[in-house]
Amino acid sequence: MNDFARPIFLEDKLPEIRDSGRLDYRSKTLPTWCPGCGYFAIVDGVTTALKREGIANHEAVIVSGIGCSSRFPFFVNTYGFHTLHGRALPVATGVKTANEALTVVAVGGDGDGFAIGGGHLPHACKRNVNITYLLLDNGIYGLTKGQTSPTSAQGFRTPTSPYENPDRPLNPLLMVLAYGASWVGQAYAGRPAQLLDLIRQAIAHRGFSYLHILSPCVTFDKTNRTYGNLDLQVRDLPAGHDPSDLQVAMAEAMNQEAPALGVYFRQERPTLGQALDSLVDKASGSRKHLAR
Amino acid sequence: MMTQRMMPATDIQIAICGSAGDGTIAAGEILRNVMAGIGYKVISFDVYPAEIRGFGKCIARMRITTEQAYSLKQRSDVLISLDDSHAIPHVGEVRDCGAVIYESGSIRPVPEGGHISAHILPGQLPYGVPLRELSEKATGANKSRNIVALGYLAGLFGLPAQPFIEGIDGKFKKKAEVARSNEAAFQEGYAIGQATYKLDDVSFEPVARSAGNGARVAMINGNAAVVRGCLDAGIETFFGYPITPATSIMERLAAEMPKRGARLLQTEDEISAISATVGAGYAGARAATATSGPGLALMAEMLGLGVIAEVPCVVFVSQRGGPATGMPTKHEQSDLHMAVYGGHGDAPRIVIAPTNVEGCYRCAGKAFEMAEAYQVPVIVLLDLYLSNRYETVSFPARPPFEPDMTRYAEKGELGEGYKRFRVTEDFISPRAVPGTREGMHVATGLEHNEPGRPNDQPENHQAQSHKRHQKLKAALRHPDFTHYKRFGDEGKVDVGLIAWGSTFGECLEAMHKARTDGIRCAAMKVVMLSPFPAEAVAAFMDDCAAVLVPEVNYQGQFANLLQANVGRRVERLDRVPGTPMPVEEILQEIRRLTGRIEARRPVRVA
């Protein structure tokens, strides 16, 4: 049964929605994703987060690769860069390095980030480039009509693994923790409120923040990563989880059966920008920094 | 009645137009399979957008004939609209006295003129059907409008229902539930269609089923034909990465190969795909990968290794609109340069390009033969139109492919002094695959000498480069393969068409039309692009007062290749509409050329 909510009158609600100002962060065009796609929740979360964090539209850049999720920039009223398959992170790094004043959010899917673009991720993490990477994980290749992806479950059936997927899925959280990302969290498109909160924290974090977002593909995955199943699988990180403890974070990340939602790991350390600045400082002794 | 007087043989083109998610393509698939099953010849081609759902336009066009056709017609006989906003611009393509079938109801208000009924021409016959309501009535949901429309079409034109029911079952065989509700939807539409008085003059004539000489007739598209060729040629390994429009090759192989104990793996990208393919080829397997332009670009370097290490492997490339991400779902023939010349260094390879679906089958199989026979990567150039175009093809009862054409090293050649890269009189070296006794050697990307040791001496590099180029000449005489073929009028002609890939279909159509206009006309298809059959082409050009080369790219890449090899000028017709070349344009060009010739031809004196 759906959760019952007392009927209200929309006019009583509208002021609250309008005053929130988040609508200003949406583009005119309606998202073209399949009806029911979890990405809707994410785009709504990002727009709201940008507003709540007080980031002006023109000071935000969304960079994406190729895939369903990478259509993201078209639906957000900020600067956007829709690049090539798997190449979102290097482009985003370039943008950020050129102008530290910008808030840069890279968006991509599981195929884009962990298959063809998998080679770029470790380096983005270890450099601690001050951007946010939203990994929209639907465990499938949606844009090419539903083939196996690096996060597809073992035994999952797709046109390219018609009998079953012989591989086990990657563990992205464990990887990025290992790669040294300075902020790691996980959210679920089916829990919009929590999703919003995590997007806000990720954007607010100084350094490379990685938010892994579980999201169903309603068109090509009718059996595995559905809302119905995820609703039952996901859990919150245990109360009192210490985000400064990498080992605990990794331990939690290792449980892929019951994905935990929340902030796994948080750490303050110099960003790529700061490192470059300090090099300049060392070299010239001056404080004349580029990219301002 | 009178319709029979009008068209003795069936030649009907049906266009189904809708928004992505309306099931446009699915309906087209069922329809063409059924028609082919009934025994008609079918050519069909779908146009769809990149979005999975939402708002892109989808069109499934098919030409259903009793005589073999070579391309789609400019005008359709029937248009089915599943989405007015997309279909309205196509109403004009329906011929006089043709039928337009559309959704009569409407959920939300439409602006004045926004309904298709405002655009149907007086000469066309409108059939309004409450598709959505019927779908909801039959299935409780609106998702089967496409099948209802199919049912209506079948009922209206008096086609038998049973084949459709089977077709629907076939399409949804995995989901009995869906199949059942779609059957209901079909019947709902069929009943209404039958009850409707047919006013248009479109009519399906019965077909005489072709007597089978053991041949297997199938309704199949280019990619599927490639797969069939691979399987009949005994492919052993395949590594790939999904990319439009080549993906379905991999998808089908993934389903078929394991049944034959062969192995397929989806790699993380094209770079890894070609690497694994070369590795497997080195190990002696019949190995292939499939990709499109962007993937081929990524593979360029590894292909170079395949050339220098003389490793047999096959790369299927289905071209799409470029450059970069370009137009992933649009048709183009602009990767010929890269296929023939692409990559660094002198890296000669074999490039063949089929011109129709049946050719896809033969080229696929023959590619493995050639790769083995000449120890080189073979690129089979398809294009989006050919990959997705459906034709009825009859396959020979027995696979027409050699199981193994490797020139293995003889006993005497093996052992201590075995020269893997020996320069022989036909420049093809004796080969030993891992596991062969006494055949141990090193294949390397470094320039090497006959035994395979690194060597950068000028005479060695000269000799090895020479052999790598010369050995391919033999491919021009590869047995039991159509490298090129001439059609149309014999002897001297006013206009000769030379074309490659799917565009040759349009050329053939244009040629036939031109000849009925009394123009002396011939057409030559060139299947082998590298090495280039220069003599044959030159000979054909000798017969032609004018030579026209139509192709779907901006640079005239094939014309360039031809001129470079034959050294003579040709008339070019280069178009990049993202769709097949309109037959009309070719025809106009032919008329223009002949017109000019008429002008030049000296007046005969009696």
Next chain:
Amino acid sequence: MAPANKPKHHVVVGSGVAGSQAAATLRERDPDSRITIFTLSSLPFYNRYDLPKVFRGRQDWREFLVYPPSYYEEHRITLRRNCRVANVDGRRRVLALEHKEDVAFDTLLVASGGRAYLPEELSDFRLLMQRFASFTEAMGVRKQLPEGGHAVLLGGDMIGLDLARTLVDTGYRVSLVTGPHTFWPHEVSDAQRPVLLAALERMGVVLVDGVAAGGIAAIEEGARGMPARRVVFRDGSDLRGDVVMPFFGLVPSVEFMLGSGVDIERGLLVNEALRTTDEAIYAAGDVCQIWSDAERKYRFYYGWKNVRAMGELAARNMTGGDEPFRPAQDEQLEIRSDGWLHSPFWEYE
């Protein structure tokens, strides 16, 4: 109302004789205007009066067309077929089509004609009877009527009798169940009636006096091996035929006008200039009841000539004219020298 500079949009509902004639005249008199015809038919304007000819070898609808399809493009007339007008808003000058499309008009001509009237007591047997009002219906009758077969006509208005004379002439058997509607719309005096009926018999029509038989009790499917239909009368007698066709005259098709605000009795009530009570809305043909000063009442005028005259006149008055309607043909039934019945309503090109 459109500003003077803007070309007017004339909308015509119905593509019969009246509507098509009106469109043609409108184009002549208002060259710059937009003209749109809405019709329920799937076909361009064809001559419904000619339909009996399906029994004289004409079976392709194209042979019935009055204008070639190209005519509409040449005359810039938008012909919209398969379109049902759901409602007309006279105040906003907008008509709504059933598929939720609103179309604005400056002037509107209602020429939706009439549909065959079926007496309520026969309504239960609707599906067992065949109509003859459109090309497809005509072809349907031809399909169900075997060579030399037997057609049972009920009522017998002049449309039916027109078909009847063709059928007898082409070797079919015709029985006519007479009643108050026989000879509709001719007003026939009790004196004339037997004479006219006799003429029908001379023509070869078999007469059955429906009233004498107490009226029709039921219409049934024929038993196996028997003709397809059986008409049972109250007095127990019955009549078997391959088709049963009701011909009880016409009732105006006005449903879609009920909300328009214009006056309606059976048909749209119009003054002698064919204008309804809304100055932007006119009516012509079988759908309208015209005020007759002479007879001091609203009355219908039938027949091809009248209807065409109405179409033309309405168009003239829609484009600035203001002339009264004058009947274009007399309405007297006569018996020809050869003893056959003849109606002026049968005179059409």
Next chain:
Amino acid sequence: MRAEAVRPPAAASVPEARSFTSDDPRDIAWVRQNVPCQATCPAGTNVPAYIRDIIEERYGHSYEINREANVLPGVLGRICSRPCESACRHGWPGNGDPVAICHLKRVAADLKDAGHRITEKLYAPSGKRVAIVGGGPAGVAAAHDLSLFGHDVVIVEREERPGGMLRYGIPEFRLPRQVLDVELHNALRLGVQLRTGVAVGSGAGEMPVSELLKGYDAVLLATGCAAPVALPLRGEWQGKDPAQELQGIEYGLDFLMQMHRGQPKQVGRRVAVVGAGFTALDCARVAVRLGAEEVTIHIRTAEEYIPATREEIFEAKREGVRIKGLRTPVGLRDDGQGRLAGIEFVQNRLGGWRTGGRRQAIAIDGSEFVEPCDTLIIAIGQQTVHDHLGVKVELDRHGNMRIGDDGMTSVGGLFAAGDYVRGASTVVEAVGHGRVIARRIDTWLMGRERRRQAVRIEPVQGPLRERAFDFIPRQHMPTAPLGERTRQLGREVETGMDRATALEEARRCYLCNLRYHIDVDRCIFCRACIDVAPRACIKLVSGVDPGEGGVGRLVETKEWNKVAAIWIDNNECIRCGACFAACPVHCISISRCQLVEVDN
């Protein structure tokens, strides 16, 4: 594991699902706008509720729900004028035909089991005494409600038996008397005293109103509207009552009442009925049964504008009745022996609109014509008469009793209800008005409003319908064969629906009191609901215009940055439930909103 099988438990964060009562005027307005059948029913019958019961085959309960609003369900299930059906959402453009609400009402009455027990909620005795003059629908309805309120009620009725119009005005082929008797009995058996054969008035042997006023705390006049309106003729006939001048002329209602009092009536070969109401149609159909050969109803305007149901007119026509429009009788012709021979009419044209969708008819000078006939039945309406009142009361300009908002006449303690106040109207209006006035009387007697209206809102687990139901065609009421019905006067024409037919018909009901609602805070704007919607019922909304009656009008947009909410337009919604099943985040909920009466 399969997703379809599992549904998550309701998260703790959402308010727990319990029903509650709302006094928000907008909720009341919502019900009025969204449940058109109930809103237009003069008695305020909770239609969706009783139809829902029929689906669950709880006919007895269904009957009780009817009875809460109207004590004569079996009667009105046959002869109601059905304003609800013209309002039914299923009959809106594009939705098909209205639900056969009236026939279903009859189903509840017909199919409830024999041992069905009526439940009534009684107030403690108040010791107050009320006299009601007139045992017709208004009087009976008022009597019943007043007795529920705990007052002692007596009905004084002039005729031999109660029922008024129902018994004496409506032919048996439309309303079998045994049905009427049972329901009257049930209505009055809570100790209502019935004194029939007693005329109230100032004449000899009649009981004067003044006396009643002395003996009772309140007196309610519900004597209806039975005096015939005379036919206005011209020339020699002007001002005369033709019935007195010629044989063969009847007044419709008298004609029916005399027949139902047991007087033998007969008619000539050609019968002309003048008038356009139910009475006119009844007279015509009775005439057919009395053996008339030609029965014609002459009306001043046209069929479209007369206030009878289409089914009624259709059945009449099937029985051979013909209707001729645009004519007004202006004179008569006799045969020289004082018998009616024909009627002179004048041709009309239509004039402006009158209230209730009627049209003005304007005579055309010089268009007179004559139609022969043997019997003329005049049924152009009735009027109220007050000569029986001993007391002086104010009348309105129609000559009807004027009453205040408290239902009282200008005379203290003297109330009036039904046609007697409103002029000739329909039975259901009379019943409705009877209830209203009963409520007023109670308030007056007790000195305060004892009950008020509110909305009960209760969660519903899931959609109670399937989309397939929307394609069920309106079920037809079976009727007696033409032959049989015209032979015997008493033969009921409509024979009633069986269980199967009733279920089919009941399923068609949209159950408009279900309210679909999206929780904006949880909606992710994914449009999965819109994707499955059968109509333009779910909208991308940018704002709300204050609409009439407190219910706002949604303003739609296609621009993503203007979409403040995705919202269900319950007025467009046909309650198919598709969206409910489709929502990935389960943020759509359904509640049932019903008008209820609560104690103050």
